[in-house]
Amino acid sequence: xxxxxxxxxxxxxxxxxxxxxxxxxxxxxxxxxxxxxxxxxxxxxxxxxxxxxxxxxxxxxxxxxxxxxxxxxxxxxxxxxxxxxxxxxxxxxxxxxxxxxxxxxxxxxxxxxxxxxxxxxxxxxxxxxxxxxxxxxxxxxxxxxxxxxxxxxxxxxxxxxxxxxxxxxxxxxxxxxxxxxxxxxxxxxxxxxxxxxxxxxxxxxxxxxxxxxxxxxxxxxxxxxxxxxxxxxxxxxxxxxxxxxxxxxxxxxxxxxxxxxxxxxxxxxxxxxxxxxxxxxxxxxxxxxxxxxxxxxxxxxxxxxxxxxxxxxxxxxxxxxxxxxxxxxxxxxxxxxxxxxxxxxxxxxxxxxxxxxxxxxxxxxxxxxxxxxxxxxxxxxxxxxxxxxxxxxxxxxxxxxxxxxxxxxxxxxxxxxxxxxxxxxxxxxxxxxxxxxxxxxxxxxxxxxxxxxxxxxxxxxxxxxxxxxxxxxxxxxxxxxxxxxxxxxxxxxxxxxxxxxxxxxxxxxxxxxxxxxxxxxxxxxxxxxxxxxxxxxxxxxxxxxxxxxxxxxxxxxxxxxxxxxxxxxxxxxxxxxxxxxxxxxxxxxxxxxxxxxxxxxxxxxxxxxxxxxxxxxxxxxxxxxxxxxxxxxxxxxxxxxxxxxxxxxxxxxxxxxxxxxxxxxxxxxxx
Numbered sequence: 001x002x003x004x005x006x007x008x009x010x011x012x013x014x015x016x017x018x019x020x021x022x023x024x025x026x027x028x029x030x031x032x033x034x035x036x037x038x039x040x041x042x043x044x045x046x047x048x049x050x051x052x053x054x055x056x057x058x059x060x061x062x063x064x065x066x067x068x069x070x071x072x073x074x075x076x077x078x079x080x081x082x083x084x085x086x087x088x089x090x091x092x093x094x095x096x097x098x099x100x101x102x103x104x105x106x107x108x109x110x111x112x113x114x115x116x117x118x119x120x121x122x123x124x125x126x127x128x129x130x131x132x133x134x135x136x137x138x139x140x141x142x143x144x145x146x147x148x149x150x151x152x153x154x155x156x157x158x159x160x161x162x163x164x165x166x167x168x169x170x171x172x173x174x175x176x177x178x179x180x181x182x183x184x185x186x187x188x189x190x191x192x193x194x195x196x197x198x199x200x201x202x203x204x205x206x207x208x209x210x211x212x213x214x215x216x217x218x219x220x221x222x223x224x225x226x227x228x229x230x231x232x233x234x235x236x237x238x239x240x241x242x243x244x245x246x247x248x249x250x251x252x253x254x255x256x257x258x259x260x261x262x263x264x265x266x267x268x269x270x271x272x273x274x275x276x277x278x279x280x281x282x283x284x285x286x287x288x289x290x291x292x293x294x295x296x297x298x299x300x301x302x303x304x305x306x307x308x309x310x311x312x313x314x315x316x317x318x319x320x321x322x323x324x325x326x327x328x329x330x331x332x333x334x335x336x337x338x339x340x341x342x343x344x345x346x347x348x349x350x351x352x353x354x355x356x357x358x359x360x361x362x363x364x365x366x367x368x369x370x371x372x373x374x375x376x377x378x379x380x381x382x383x384x385x386x387x388x389x390x391x392x393x394x395x396x397x398x399x400x401x402x403x404x405x406x407x408x409x410x411x412x413x414x415x416x417x418x419x420x421x422x423x424x425x426x427x428x429x430x431x432x433x434x435x436x437x438x439x440x441x442x443x444x445x446x447x448x449x450x451x452x453x454x455x456x457x458x459x460x461x462x463x464x465x466x467x468x469x470x471x472x473x474x475x476x477x478x479x480x481x482x483x484x485x486x487x488x489x490x491x492x493x494x495x496x497x498x499x500x501x502x503x504x505x506x507x508x509x510x511x512x513x514x515x516x517x518x519x520x521x522x523x524x525x526x527x528x529x530x531x532x533x534x535x536x537x538x539x540x541x542x543x544x545x546x547x548x549x550x551x552x553x554x555x556x557x558x559x560x561x562x563x564x565x566x567x568x569x570x571x572x573x574x575x576x577x578x579x580x581x582x583x584x585x586x587x588x589x590x591x592x593x594x595x596x597x598x599x600x601x602x603x604x605x606x607x608x609x610x611x612x613x614x615x616x617x618x619x620x621x622x623x624x625x626x627x628x629x630x631x632x633x634x635x636x637x638x639x640x641x642x643x644x645x646x647x648x649x650x651x652x653x654x655x656x657x658x659x660x661x662x663x664x665x666x667x668x669x670x671x
């Protein structure tokens with residue numbers, strides 16, 4: 001079996017040989033990897049085993065250097081076969097629905113030559129036959145040609161999940177309401193991947209549904225509806241009718257929210273445990289938490305998923321993330337496999353991926369590290385052999401990366417702030433030029449311990465990178481989240497300064513050579529720092545950033561819903577009527593003339609989250625002599641997708657930082 005696995009690795013490598021340059025010796029230590037190396041897609045990605053564990057479906061570079069879907073039989077070890085793909089788009093995701101059939105979606109091409117409005121949905125047999133498009137990828141309504149009914153669903157349908165039994169030909173899909181129609185909410189249906197027949201599951205459902213919860217057999221049992229700032233949760237009774245269950249605050253939930261409905265009335269849900277969300281067993285009749293938590297992650301809200309056995313619903317384990325990802329296995333066999341794999345792969349976080357895990361002949365292992373991109377291996381459960389699926393990235397040598405670690409610091413008001421610190425490549429050798437990299441959202445967890453291209457690109461250029469989880473960030477307890485409400489430009493901004501001050505005190509950051517940068521909310525924070533923190537930062541980089549809170553609610557062509565503008569934004573950001581003075585004080589646009597530091601601003605021409613007007617209005621409001629580098633990428637949206645955009649943008653960032661805080665500026669800033 002060991003030889004077979006070795007052959008599998010060689011075969012998979014051959015799939016991408018045509019798309020990859022010949023292996024070259026690592027570049028000299030003085031020459032960091034190019035932006036292309038950091039931001040290009042991986043040669044292979046997303047290996048997924050079939051339910052039996054015999055077949056491996058993987059995305060690999062195929063015709064036209066697009067990502068195609070390839071299939072490998074781990075029993076016969078015949079050469080792998082490309083089974084689906086396109087010459088003008090990439091396959092973006094794929095899932096098994098049974099041992100013989102898969103579904104997949106597509107994405108824009110990284111070179112910008114193809115753009116799609118939706119990911120669509122296709123189904124195909126594992127031998128490449130009976131491919132069928134199920135969901136469209138564009139808004140076009142074509143009437144000419146054949147008048148036979150087109151069973152493809154419109155672009156506002158998306159894949160929700162695969163039925164848990166992994167036996168039939170159907171999948172769950174949801175329909176998102178158009179902006180110009182009455183908000184009936186997210187509608188659920190089952191879609192036959194062979195015939196295209198749609199079976200509605202939304203009859204009798206209350207309006208404004210936003211989330212569906214299916215039980216272990218794939219039956220819809222609980223829905224969450226949200227309207228006028230309130231969450232109203234319904235459950236389906238034995239007669240199939242939807243009954244009101246409880247009402248809650250969507251931003252500050254008090255009632256446990258079910259997340260898994262297992263066999264024998266085993267229900268699990270999330271509720272607060274000592275200030276952080278944890279997983280509890282629930283009483284199926286009342287929905288109340290029962291006893292102590294099943295899984296708790298002190299210092300972190302539970303983030304992850306349950307690993308269950310298809311067909312029986314048995315709970316095998318829990319995937320979670322604290323300072324790094326991990327897995328708790330309840331099943332003894334899987335626990336033993338995890339221990340064996342970890343012993344063989346020290347120094348990485350090793351995540352086991354499988355469908356029918358207990359009976360699978362093979363397991364896929366995804367190994368994560370802070371200094372190298374994710375790697376994939378195949379593990380044989382019979383003889384415990386472990387074989388890499390692809391070789392190391394020679395264009396991203398570990399020596400060019402910086403070590404990443406979490407730290408907890410105190411803000412000026414005593415609030416604890418997590419900060420992810422990426423050291424410069426080669427380690428710290430005294431106070432280093434520093435970039436404070438601010439995440440978007442802002443109500444998300446913005447950092448993760450793993451290889452991250454933006455931070456590592458900066459580290460490879462000699463910068464210390466600080467990524468603060470400022471107040472308002474999710475994942476670190478309700479107190480931390482709540483402390484950020486209506487604090488844009490205020491205490492949220494102070495947290496960024498406090499992170500820099502802490503790093504200076506450690507002797508890690510050079511206080512005379514610090515720059516701030518970020519996208520979306522991070523772009524807003526960078527612009528606000530340019531307004532009010534000119535004594536701390538020498539320059540600011542803003543891409544796709546908000547420049548005025550008022551524009552977030554007044555622009556009618558953004559993708560923010562009216563409900564969010566009316567209820568969520570007024571509560572979490574600012575109320576234009578009540579907080580008018582605060583909004584003016586915390587508006588980079590209103591205070592643009594106060595900016596003195598050099599700026600780099602970049603926007604996407606097709607951005608509907610933060611429309612281009614945020615950037616053009618800010619550019620027009622700056623002083624005529626303001627040092628500004630300005631760029632618009634017409635084909636991009638809210639963030640960069642195309643490789644050519646990333647190459648251009650990060651090249652600009654590298655040159656911009658080098659001019660203002662790079663090594664050549666040290667003599668100019670010395671006392």
